[in-house]
Amino acid sequence: MIDRAAMVAAIDRLTSAMERDFEELNRADGALGDGDLGVTMTRGMRAISDKAADLPEDLGAALLACAQAFTKSSGSSYGTLMATGLMAIAKDVKGRTEVDPAETSRLTGLARDAMMARGKADLGGKTVLDSLDAVAQATQGESDPDALADSAVKAAEDAMDRMRDKPATIGRARIFAEKSKGMDDPGMLAMTRIIKALANRD
Amino acid sequence: MIDRAAMVAAIDRLTSAMERDFEELNRADGALGDGDLGVTMTRGMRAISDKAADLPEDLGAALLACAQAFTKSSGSSYGTLMATGLMAIAKDVKGRTEVDPAETSRLTGLARDAMMARGKADLGGKTVLDSLDAVAQATQGESDPDALADSAVKAAEDAMDRMRDKPATIGRARIFAEKSKGMDDPGMLAMTRIIKALANRD
Amino acid sequence: MKKILNDPVDYVDETLAGMVAAHPEHYRLHGDDGRVLARATLPAEGKVGIVTGGGSGHLPVFCGYVGTGLLDAAAIGDVFASPSAEQMADAIRVADRGAGVLRLYGNYGGDVMNFDMAGDLVDFEDITCTTVLLSDDVASAPPAEKEKRRGVAGMVYAFKIAGAAAEAGRDLDAVTKIAQQTADNCRSVGAALSSCTVPQAGKPTFDIGDDEMEMGMGIHGEPGVWRDKLRPADAIAEEMMDRLLDDMPLASGDRVSVMVNSLGATPLEELYILYRTVKQRLEDAGATIVMPLVGRYATSMEMAGVSFTLCKLEGDMEQMLTAPCDCAFWRVG
Amino acid sequence: MKKILNDPVDYVDETLAGMVAAHPEHYRLHGDDGRVLARATLPAEGKVGIVTGGGSGHLPVFCGYVGTGLLDAAAIGDVFASPSAEQMADAIRVADRGAGVLRLYGNYGGDVMNFDMAGDLVDFEDITCTTVLLSDDVASAPPAEKEKRRGVAGMVYAFKIAGAAAEAGRDLDAVTKIAQQTADNCRSVGAALSSCTVPQAGKPTFDIGDDEMEMGMGIHGEPGVWRDKLRPADAIAEEMMDRLLDDMPLASGDRVSVMVNSLGATPLEELYILYRTVKQRLEDAGATIVMPLVGRYATSMEMAGVSFTLCKLEGDMEQMLTAPCDCAFWRVG
């Protein structure tokens, strides 16, 4: 069961992973974008970390507080999408103190859908949405935590492989669609790292 | 005797001399100033040339017209000083159709004094004033046109030699006083060329 | 190009501190982190609020246009970066005088997502919001995809016209309608000659040869339609007018305002050189020019270059454009 | 830095053509060669005239400040070059409404000689002229030789204050007196970060390293007091304020206006960053700031850099400074 303590531990892992990947994410975003994705993620996770000790037991309220902390820390596209996804999950689990790992697929799907609506983008566009969709699909019907972790990480990595040679269709990199072929989307890369950290597979 | 015809002939000589010296005067001024002295002199002489056919017999009125043409052509320091000198002579010879070469020294002195007043500068400052003063001094008491011409040219050249190693004290070059030592003042150089052309000693 | 700054991280906060120190009669800062700028004297209850927001580095855009007959509040991001949804929500809260709030800003991904999210946040507080996006940059997408175009200097016209309508007491629907009409009737195109430097990046955003220019470049250095040798002013103006008039043809008798805007370093002298051709082209089209704007209305810090914006005046847009307004950077009437 | 122009020889004439085309309600050209710019509507007989003149490339200085409560006419030279005495005489003739004309301009050799000569020319026509020279640049000569100093942005204060006095119907003596008082009470200092390019020269006027600045440099690139590495904004502002306050100490209770002026490329953002320190220093001195001016009031085309000007307000200078004025670039009241 995922509770407040598990969430706080996950926040710790995620925060260190993002500090570690700071330069790499900036560089990936800088290839065709404005090079701030590492900044967005470290800032956002630091803001959440600062609140971790005060998070309530209600997982919905806790996730809402995380979303708000992230939102305050930056106005970048990725930060706003992340906060949107968190808010969608928060709304769903509001009032509960435990979440079953078996809900992973459904909750990931909720985040994906809210982010699609927020960013007015479709699947297949070589964005973070494709990573989330792959995870939601791969974890469907799965309830064993270890198997869940493995299949989520594999799904995110496979999605990157699958998309690598497609052109970017969204965000700043869209303007360089041709040049973007063969390059990983920075948002997908970041999501893969996030999932690895959450899954404790670093 | 110097009359309208002599004046028109002198304008022709001066105009060609200034076209010839265009680059050289710009370069001399550009060393420490803004590099426009050749522009000033060619523009000014072209403006006077354009009026030459219409100049009246009255030498005063003719010189005033020349001064005004020069003034209109540019607002540079040198152009304004030249026009000031011409106007001072114009005032003196107003109503006369002939001027005796023997008046050269007196008239040059008049121009020098008017220009000193206009530019609020003293003699010895390594400017065009020193050239005019040297000419006024050297031609005093002289009435033979040939001797006049020779001594005027020599005086202008000697003044440049004498001043060369002094620092500039006036105008833009003043700011680079030390650097200006060993360089000819562009205004003195221009006046030497003017005098040579007037004296038909090119 | 060199910049005068302290710690680059403080560039925006120090700019805002200086702005309110210099113009206390116009501006006041709000929000936890001082990233909302509002009118020093808030309007009376019942006036429709107008908020904008976007990245810094474009003064007077965005927050400079907070003022009477203009905007009520602006949310202020870092240089060339969207403000956060929280900051935008704060701007909406300050601007709300009980009659609803129009969100009026430029079409950029991050800004759109954040303003939408800000709307979700204030929704809980019973503040009615509407949205009008500027997407006036003709170089950034073909006419068929106008909604994908970037928003640039056209927003100054939208601020002015919607601001006058709100000041005149119109309701949220009417203010939104005239703002949308203005957005629909604005076309812009830019040409850049040099880059600018984002303080935290520390080096120019893009490289451009000493003798090159880029036609259609965006205000953050986004790619344009061609990059080539620098052309004579008249040729540049002709091409820019071609692009605008192709996109929004004018008919004889049309009334139009035009902005000839410096991106920052380009001096007024050169804007006036360009204006000769702009005026000629509009007159050739049979249009009447109303209140031409020549100056620095929407900049990219010290970028060299210009943009032209046409705003076709229909209905009572002209009356709103020429109505009084007052902020530290612009006064009409 | 790159320029948008046609034939460099036409830079000034095309600028003026664009200016009057864009602002026909403000400006009109006069003189054989169109190098005199005057108010579109000349004042009534009996008003004291105020003329200025100088080189181009400094917009809004000089001719931009022709307007109600400001100047009557300006003679316009080529970029950074004095107008001719004839052009100045024409400006004086246009400005003369029978009550005499004040020549109000900056202390530069060519301008002084030409304005003096212009005075000789109009003397024959029974126009009474007075002269007030601005020599506000503290970096250009020690205090003992104040009369040798260059005139820079301080002239904007002189235009405003003398302009208001003339508009109020004061006679030539009184207008000249308050203009002189303003000139005496202004101190300026500039710091340059980059050069600009004189169109006919085609290349930057001076070279300066990518990481260098020059303190005290003149608006045409005349040498300053030191050239060194670029410093932080606060340190630059402190030194500039030191230099101004050393030259003109302020006492508690003094009332002073201050201008934080961009030489062209430096953006508003950076002026506001500097303004924080400027305000602090004046308040520390016990002075009260009246109508601070932050923006581009006197430029050198696309030069990067700033100038600060202090104007100590004595007698009725403050009343004149805050009186209404109106031109295409500046409105008060």
Ligand SMILES: Nc1ncnc2c1ncn2[C@@H]1O[C@H](COP(=O)(O)OP(=O)(O)O)[C@@H](O)[C@H]1O
């Ligand atoms: N509208 C969108 N829908 C889905 N994903 C998006 C959208 N816009 C951006 N992204 C994702 O965000 C990533 C870039 O994020 P970020 O660097 O924050 O953008 P920016 O700096 O342009 O605001 C992209 O790689 C992509 O995965």
Ligand SMILES: Nc1ncnc2c1ncn2[C@@H]1O[C@H](COP(=O)(O)OP(=O)(O)O)[C@@H](O)[C@H]1O
């Ligand atoms: N005040 C002055 N008095 C006498 N001569 C002067 C004065 N100012 C300049 N000159 C002369 O003019 C020359 C420079 O002329 P010019 O190039 O026209 O100056 P600028 O371009 O600075 O207006 C100098 O070499 C000097 O001989």
Ligand SMILES: [Mg+2]
């Ligand atoms: Mg990015």
Ligand SMILES: [Mg+2]
């Ligand atoms: Mg970004």
Ligand SMILES: [Mg+2]
């Ligand atoms: Mg010169």
Ligand SMILES: [Mg+2]
């Ligand atoms: Mg010169």
